[in-house]
Amino acid sequence: METLWFVLVSFMLTMYVVLDGFDLGAGIIHLYAAKTDVERRLILNAIGPVWDGNEVWILAAGGTLYFAFPLVYASSFSGFYLPLIMILWLLMSRGLSIEFRHQVDNPLWRNFWDVMFSLSSGLLVIFLGAALGNVIRGVPLSKDGYFFEPLWTTFTVVPESGILDWYTVIFGLVALFTLTVHGSSYVAMKTEGDVQTRSRFAAGKAWWGVMATTIAGITTTFALRPELLNNFTKHYWGLLFPLAALLGLSGVWYHFRKGQDTRMFLSSTLFILAMLGGTAFALYPNLLTSSTDPSASLTIHNTAAQPYGLGVGLSWWIVGMVLVSGYFIYVYRSFRGKVALPTEDAGY
Amino acid sequence: MEDALLIDRVQFAFTIMYHYLFPQLTMGLGLLIVVLKGLFLWKKDERYNQSARFWAKIFAINFAVGVVTGIPMEFQFGTNWARFSTFAGGVIGQTLAMEGVFAFFLESSFLGLFLFGEKKLGRSGHFLAAVMVFLGSWLSGYFIIATNAWMQHPLAYAAATDGSLHVSDYWGLLLNPWIGWQYTHNMIGAVVTAAFVMTSVGAFYLLSNRNVEYGKVFVRVGVGAGLIGSLLVAFPTGDGQVKNVATYQPVTFAGMEGLFESKEGAELMLIGQPDMEKLRMDNPLYVPQLLSFLTHYRWTAEVKGLQAFPKEQWPTNIPLLYYSYHIMVGLGTIFMAIMALAAFLLWKKKLYQARWALWILLLAFPFPYIANTAGWMTAELGRQPWLVYGLMRTLHGASPTVSAGNGLFTLLGFLGMYFVIGVLFLFLVVKRINQGPENAGSAH
Numbered sequence: 001m002e003t004l005w006f007v008l009v010s011f012m013l014t015m016y017v018v019l020d021g022f023d024l025g026a027g028i029i030h031l032y033a034a035k036t037d038v039e040r041r042l043i044l045n046a047i048g049p050v051w052d053g054n055e056v057w058i059l060a061a062g063g064t065l066y067f068a069f070p071l072v073y074a075s076s077f078s079g080f081y082l083p084l085i086m087i088l089w090l091l092m093s094r095g096l097s098i099e100f101r102h103q104v105d106n107p108l109w110r111n112f113w114d115v116m117f118s119l120s121s122g123l124l125v126i127f128l129g130a131a132l133g134n135v136i137r138g139v140p141l142s143k144d145g146y147f148f149e150p151l152w153t154t155f156t157v158v159p160e161s162g163i164l165d166w167y168t169v170i171f172g173l174v175a176l177f178t179l180t181v182h183g184s185s186y187v188a189m190k191t192e193g194d195v196q197t198r199s200r201f202a203a204g205k206a207w208w209g210v211m212a213t214t215i216a217g218i219t220t221t222f223a224l225r226p227e228l229l230n231n232f233t234k235h236y237w238g239l240l241f242p243l244a245a246l247l248g249l250s251g252v253w254y255h256f257r258k259g260q261d262t263r264m265f266l267s268s269t270l271f272i273l274a275m276l277g278g279t280a281f282a283l284y285p286n287l288l289t290s291s292t293d294p295s296a297s298l299t300i301h302n303t304a305a306q307p308y309g310l311g312v313g314l315s316w317w318i319v320g321m322v323l324v325s326g327y328f329i330y331v332y333r334s335f336r337g338k339v340a341l342p343t344e345d346a347g348y
Numbered sequence: 349m350e351d352a353l354l355i356d357r358v359q360f361a362f363t364i365m366y367h368y369l370f371p372q373l374t375m376g377l378g379l380l381i382v383v384l385k386g387l388f389l390w391k392k393d394e395r396y397n398q399s400a401r402f403w404a405k406i407f408a409i410n411f412a413v414g415v416v417t418g419i420p421m422e423f424q425f426g427t428n429w430a431r432f433s434t435f436a437g438g439v440i441g442q443t444l445a446m447e448g449v450f451a452f453f454l455e456s457s458f459l460g461l462f463l464f465g466e467k468k469l470g471r472s473g474h475f476l477a478a479v480m481v482f483l484g485s486w487l488s489g490y491f492i493i494a495t496n497a498w499m500q501h502p503l504a505y506a507a508a509t510d511g512s513l514h515v516s517d518y519w520g521l522l523l524n525p526w527i528g529w530q531y532t533h534n535m536i537g538a539v540v541t542a543a544f545v546m547t548s549v550g551a552f553y554l555l556s557n558r559n560v561e562y563g564k565v566f567v568r569v570g571v572g573a574g575l576i577g578s579l580l581v582a583f584p585t586g587d588g589q590v591k592n593v594a595t596y597q598p599v600t601f602a603g604m605e606g607l608f609e610s611k612e613g614a615e616l617m618l619i620g621q622p623d624m625e626k627l628r629m630d631n632p633l634y635v636p637q638l639l640s641f642l643t644h645y646r647w648t649a650e651v652k653g654l655q656a657f658p659k660e661q662w663p664t665n666i667p668l669l670y671y672s673y674h675i676m677v678g679l680g681t682i683f684m685a686i687m688a689l690a691a692f693l694l695w696k697k698k699l700y701q702a703r704w705a706l707w708i709l710l711l712a713f714p715f716p717y718i719a720n721t722a723g724w725m726t727a728e729l730g731r732q733p734w735l736v737y738g739l740m741r742t743l744h745g746a747s748p749t750v751s752a753g754n755g756l757f758t759l760l761g762f763l764g765m766y767f768v769i770g771v772l773f774l775f776l777v778v779k780r781i782n783q784g785p786e787n788a789g790s791a792h
């Protein structure tokens with residue numbers, strides 16, 4: 001049961017990265033890919049009707065973590081206090097930029113929100129990547145399961161570590177490049193003309209960044225935490241994750257060269273799924289690793305809620321997910337195809 | 349960690365009170381938009397549809413702010429109330445996660461369709477989308493109230509060996525007897541807010557002689573909903589809440605009513621200031637024996653006063669609790685009077701010309717916000733010193749590792765950010781109201 005909830009929470013977080021990831025990626029390239037007001041409205045219309053639904057994945061994942069592994073939720077959220085609150089502020093700014101920009105027809109107003117949108121999306125991605133880096137690297141957990149990390153200490157990986165050190169910054173960059181590719185291919189898929197051309201170009205350039213940072217990230221990870229290889233040597237099927245990631249990454253390049261946007265987007269989705277799936281696989285059964293004392297790590301065994309709660313949770317979770325899939329299929333079908341600019345002040 | 353605790357409390361209170369300014373309009377307006385769309389389908393009068401479009405624009409702005417201010421709420425249980433979350437996550441994590449899975453997905457998916465899909469969906473499809481948005485917001489309210497109801501009246505849990513609580517009866521949690529009145533009362537409070545806002549905009553158009561046809565629609569629908577809402581919020585739902593508190597939290601009840609001594613035939617305090625040094629009410633103005641009657645339906649029944657309980661069980665801030673409660677009830681009484689008067693004039697076909705009455709309706713819209721906030725302060729201050737009533741003190745719920753300095757930093761950040769958001773929100777809503785319903789776009 002605990003293993004199942006480990007998988008389900010990882011699944012929901014991964015869905016968040018895949019879905020809201022392209023909104024964030026679109027934000028990163030917004031200022032570059034779209035120059036005029038009309039072009040910028042195209043990008044915003046491509047994500048406008050779906051971004052909030054995508055963002056709900058992180059809220060739902062948080063809630064699920066909360067009831068399935070209460071101590072992990074409490075420990076990680078209070079331990080990462082400052083960066084999490086900053087992530088909240090950035091999420092707020094991003095949401096407001098999308099929703100407020102189109103309300104007033106004034107170039108200054110619109111420019112302000114364009115910059116805000118791009119800046120908050122980019123910073124969010126870096127923070128989220130660094131947070132993942134922290135989870136992989138481990139945090140200084142004490143015996144009662146709590147810890148606190150300042151934003152940074154010396155930028156080196158020492159026991160008194162901070163949220164940001166050279167290692168987690170690499171992960172921030174991995175996230176930045178990966179979601180730039182992801183968002184660019186989404187925008188390319190949904191638009192035509194100049195915006196499409198520029199987005200494709202951005203995807204191609206960022207692809208090199210993904211290559212470089214991913215290699216750096218993986219080698220440093222196994223140098224710092226060789227024990228993360230254990231699950232792979234124990235269960236060979238886990239090697240499917242790196243294989244799928246490789247396939248996704250080469251797929252992005254292949255379809256980029258052929259100018260096939262949808263397939264490029266799907267390849268990038270595969271890459272993200274495989275990378276996050278592989279990370280979860282390597283971490284299992286740890287949810288939060290202790291960097292100081294391995295026995296203090298929070299695992300699925302010492303933090304899970306009682307079986308009764310996990311059981312009823314599963315029944316409503318399944319019902320809920322069937323409904324959610326229904327809404328998502330319906331909404332994405334309703335807004336399928338290239339975006340067109342609506343007349344009047346409708347849309348974004 | 350005393351300072352850190354204070355900051356955690358101030359930050360939570362500030363962010364939740366701010367957040368709730370928006371959902372109350374979302375939930376109330378969600379219903380009124382369904383009413384407008386329904387009137388359109390029924391009477392085939394395009395004005396109702398155009399009115400719905402106009403309110404949908406305001407709804408969208410309000411919703412956006414509700415969403416962004418809601419996100420921090422979901423996370424603060426972990427960031428600032430880690431011990432509480434470890435203790436109670438096995439119970440309230442359930443309802444909070446269900447809110448995400450069942451309510452937020454529904455709402456966010458259908459709002460896009462409702463706002464941008466009128467042409468595509470057709471008449472009844474668009475009506476259905478409005479209903480879904482309304483349902484989503486009311487479900488959201490249900491799960492959050494279920495969470496709060498459990499904190500007020502915990503049940504359906506079992507303790508694990510490490511002391512943490514876990515749900516032991518799923519339906520017991522969702523059908524907590526506390527929820528019934530709390531949910532209906534709270535939702536009707538939201539309808540009252542939306543009704544007053546709609547009436548106020550209508551009165552503004554009528555008084556300034558612009559968009560007069562729409563002004564009449566808004567006033568008519570607003571006064572109708574406002575009258576029904578103002579009556580229901582007091583009886584039976586407010587009365588039901590009173591009975592729940594009197595039964596399950598008698599100390600809170602004594603504090604709310606400002607009753608220090610236990611009494612047979614206790615009086616109902618109308619006005620007066622709790623004097624915590626001398627432990628009595630100053631300048632009291634009261635109706636003798638009414639409190640006994642209202643709580644027990646007997647004029648001479650005994651009501652327990654604060655003195656009947658040990659001091660460490662008293663609510664921590666009795667004067668504020670007392671004032672919050674009396675502000676809510678006082679305003680509730682005034683709402684009934686205003687809406688009854690407006691409905692009477694409407695029935696006599698005099699309201700649209702009665703400028704003095706329209707002025708009252710125009711200026712009344714902030715008061716439901718105050719009443720709703722005061723109501724929540726009553727509930728939450730009344731629960732003190734408990735975080736989970738009878739089980740966990742607020743003192744023991746905060747995060748052990750977050751220092752006061754870090755907390756103050758984020759509190760100041762929230763204050764600044766919310767100030768800016770508030771200014772922008774008001775600016776955008778006023779702009780929409782000035783543009784008027786004629787220019788609220790057509791089917792697309």
Ligand code: HDD
Binds near residue numbers: 540676
């Ligand atoms: C328009 C808003 C509004 C109005 C006019 C009233 N209320 Fe209220 N009240 C609320 C909005 C509200 C609320 C915001 O919805 C609360 C906060 C918590 C809750 O469940 O509902 C609340 C709470 C609340 C509580 C506290 C419950 C607790 O401690 O958990 C009581 C006893 C009442 N109400 C009773 C009344 C009575 C007797 C009213 C008579 C007119 C009244 N309310 C008017």
Ligand code: HEM
Binds near residue numbers: 360495742
């Ligand atoms: C909009 C509605 C709400 C308002 C206006 C409100 C108001 C408040 C206030 C004023 C406090 C501070 C009390 C004090 O420190 O003395 C507080 C505390 C708190 N409330 Fe609420 N509340 C609301 C809804 C909720 C809900 C729905 C929950 C749970 C799901 C909740 C959980 C808490 C918690 C955890 C605290 C912190 C601990 C404490 O100080 O009691 N509140 N709230």
Ligand code: HEM
Binds near residue numbers: 416422423455485
């Ligand atoms: C501690 C308590 C609370 C938490 C954790 C919380 C959380 C949230 C979150 C995360 C959102 C954004 C959802 C999205 O992205 O679509 C939201 C919005 C919303 N919340 Fe809250 N909320 C709290 C209190 C309340 C209360 C007391 C109510 C009403 C009874 C309420 C009703 C709503 C509604 C209707 C929305 C929809 C959007 C809007 O506000 O306009 N919330 N809330």
